[in-house]
Amino acid sequence: MTANSTEIGTDNASHSYPDSLEATRLEPPSYRDILRFAIPVLFGFITTAIITLVDTLFIGQLGTAQLAAVPLAAFVYLIGWLLLAGILQSSVVFMARAFGAKEYHKIGPILAHYQILALLGFPLLYLFIQSWPLFSTIATLDTTVDSYASLYLEIRVWDAAFSLLLMLYSTFYISLGNSRFPMLVAVCVLLLNVVLDYGLIFGNLGMPALGVAGSAYASVFAQAFGAFIIVTTAFFGPTTARYGLRVFKRPDLNLLKHILRIGLPKGLAEFLEVLMWVGFMLIAAQLGTVPLAANNIGMQITQLFYLASEALGAAASSYMGRFLGANRPDIARTTTYRILIVGITYLGVLGIPLWLFGETIARWFTANEAVVYQAGLMFKVIALQQIFDGINLILRLALAGAGDTLIPTLFLAGGAVVVRFPAAILLSQLIEPGLIGAWLGMLIYIVILVVMLMYRYKSDKWTTIFSR
Numbered sequence: 001m002t003a004n005s006t007e008i009g010t011d012n013a014s015h016s017y018p019d020s021l022e023a024t025r026l027e028p029p030s031y032r033d034i035l036r037f038a039i040p041v042l043f044g045f046i047t048t049a050i051i052t053l054v055d056t057l058f059i060g061q062l063g064t065a066q067l068a069a070v071p072l073a074a075f076v077y078l079i080g081w082l083l084l085a086g087i088l089q090s091s092v093v094f095m096a097r098a099f100g101a102k103e104y105h106k107i108g109p110i111l112a113h114y115q116i117l118a119l120l121g122f123p124l125l126y127l128f129i130q131s132w133p134l135f136s137t138i139a140t141l142d143t144t145v146d147s148y149a150s151l152y153l154e155i156r157v158w159d160a161a162f163s164l165l166l167m168l169y170s171t172f173y174i175s176l177g178n179s180r181f182p183m184l185v186a187v188c189v190l191l192l193n194v195v196l197d198y199g200l201i202f203g204n205l206g207m208p209a210l211g212v213a214g215s216a217y218a219s220v221f222a223q224a225f226g227a228f229i230i231v232t233t234a235f236f237g238p239t240t241a242r243y244g245l246r247v248f249k250r251p252d253l254n255l256l257k258h259i260l261r262i263g264l265p266k267g268l269a270e271f272l273e274v275l276m277w278v279g280f281m282l283i284a285a286q287l288g289t290v291p292l293a294a295n296n297i298g299m300q301i302t303q304l305f306y307l308a309s310e311a312l313g314a315a316a317s318s319y320m321g322r323f324l325g326a327n328r329p330d331i332a333r334t335t336t337y338r339i340l341i342v343g344i345t346y347l348g349v350l351g352i353p354l355w356l357f358g359e360t361i362a363r364w365f366t367a368n369e370a371v372v373y374q375a376g377l378m379f380k381v382i383a384l385q386q387i388f389d390g391i392n393l394i395l396r397l398a399l400a401g402a403g404d405t406l407i408p409t410l411f412l413a414g415g416a417v418v419v420r421f422p423a424a425i426l427l428s429q430l431i432e433p434g435l436i437g438a439w440l441g442m443l444i445y446i447v448i449l450v451v452m453l454m455y456r457y458k459s460d461k462w463t464t465i466f467s468r
Helices: 012-016 031-060 064-089 091-100 104-129 132-138 143-175 180-202 212-235 239-243 253-286 289-325 329-362 369-401 406-430 434-458
Strands: none
Touching: 031 064, 031 180, 031 212, 031 289, 031 329, 064 091, 064 104, 064 132, 064 143, 064 212, 064 253, 091 104, 091 143, 091 253, 091 289, 091 369, 104 143, 104 239, 104 253, 132 143, 143 180, 143 212, 143 289, 180 212, 212 239, 253 289, 253 369, 253 406, 253 434, 289 329, 289 369, 289 434, 329 369, 369 406, 369 434, 406 434
């Protein structure tokens, strides 16, 4: 960025911020600026993945029944949580646009409306987890595993309001171009969660030994701490006056309608993504134990690529909103293309060891040579698939930043029904080993989805959809 560029949404007061907001200028960000913005977002996502890993490691020391119960229960909770989180993440559309347009006074009221939705998340998720007996019946869980899972869910659901508020205020800062502060809060949440897991699960550090319940309480307390830090910092710092933040505002029904029109498709897309991966795991399970084991290894590895793509997509969404708010769709378009170049380059480089050393990587997880062989072939497909999946996520989140959420979600759902599952099932029967056929079906679906999203993006309909 050049020193004499015109800034969007900055003034002298902003330089006194303890978390100095990153200025958005009337020119496309450099590749270095994109990475400076996206890397803290990625680090924040990684901390969430580490929390899940640490929880699993600790719970595994309690016994097989506990290990079978908690990850499954947490996944069911995640299904409902993602639907709500997707709606709240659409706040970037409104707040980043207001920031780019220098209409700072609009940001507080917008955030207040999303706060209402975040707080409604607890009763909605509580109702959702009442469906746990259905999941338990489908999974044919024995009574011991079922009791552990039910106990975990009854406690974990209390973190809904805190975790959703934490996610909402992280999005608030990202909308303003500040990705570093949410990352720091995420690191604090991670550290506290690990300490509480160690204490509350096993009775260390003077804490009671609560087992499975301790893991759930650790999540609730850590998320509550993170929400307290990020909310109070926003309200007791210079952001309060600058952006007109308020604890409560009488709901504007027209604004809520606009929020839900854009947010519901975004939340539904997150919900569908999880369900589609569950469906794909079921296809792998039908192929036998060895293919399922190899597929599970692949799922763990693809998370690393997905998080990077999600971080770049979050950057694209924030930049899109800010530049559209400044009435510069041309710069928004250029910025998205630059982010795509960063994503393709990064994911392409990461795919090289998967293609060349897939079997070696698989041996980190298992000594079963049959599993290693299928995983090695699968990694070659994943090396290609994850590049297109990265393009998919970046384009979809960039369009979401413009408020274009309905059509991309229809592409996602329609493609899954017409292409993804039929292709995966058919090719799993025609190609040997079947797991490779299933992943090739996934690759075909992702390529077609990328073509449709690129067509949508090049149509430029996203430049005016927010005002409709």
